[in-house]
Amino acid sequence: MRIYESLFIVKPDVPDEEVDQRLEALKGQLTAGGATVDKLDKWGKRKLAYKVDKYREGSYILIQFTASPETVKEFERRLRVSDIVLKFITVRIDETLKRLDKRKKVREKRAAKRASAAPPSNPAPGAAVVPGFAAPETPVMPGAPREV
Secondary structure, eight states: OEEEEEEEEEOTTSOHHHHHHHHHHHHHHHHHTTOEEEEEEEEEEEEEEEEETTEEEEEEEEEEEEEOHHHHHHHHHHHHHOSSEEEEEEEEOHHHHHHHHHHHHHHHHHHHHHHHSOOOOOOOTTOOOOTTOOOOSSOOOTTSOOOO
């Protein structure tokens, strides 16, 4: 079982009821194939980058699911033959999620090291520390008159 994300664009003139029915049918097909639907987002109507079948805009829908490769093939076949879907893309994201988790753990480990090993307060380089004398708060510019 792998994690996939599928984004597809539906024709803008299709009623929401029909889109919802088609989504339920797709979810039913996925669950019948042994998959689990993790997330379903409707992004709404957006402008397309170029004309697709005489349409300049479309309704975007994103589905994230966990399934086997055979189930994904059947899912894509149904999207391909659907008359309301303009375009679709399905991407496997489980490897990407693993890589992101690994990076996050490395960052947290580095942050914990930095927090535990706080640097000691060192005087400015080249400044001589003389007991009994306080260092001036602002540096004195050479050649400037001094206040006494």
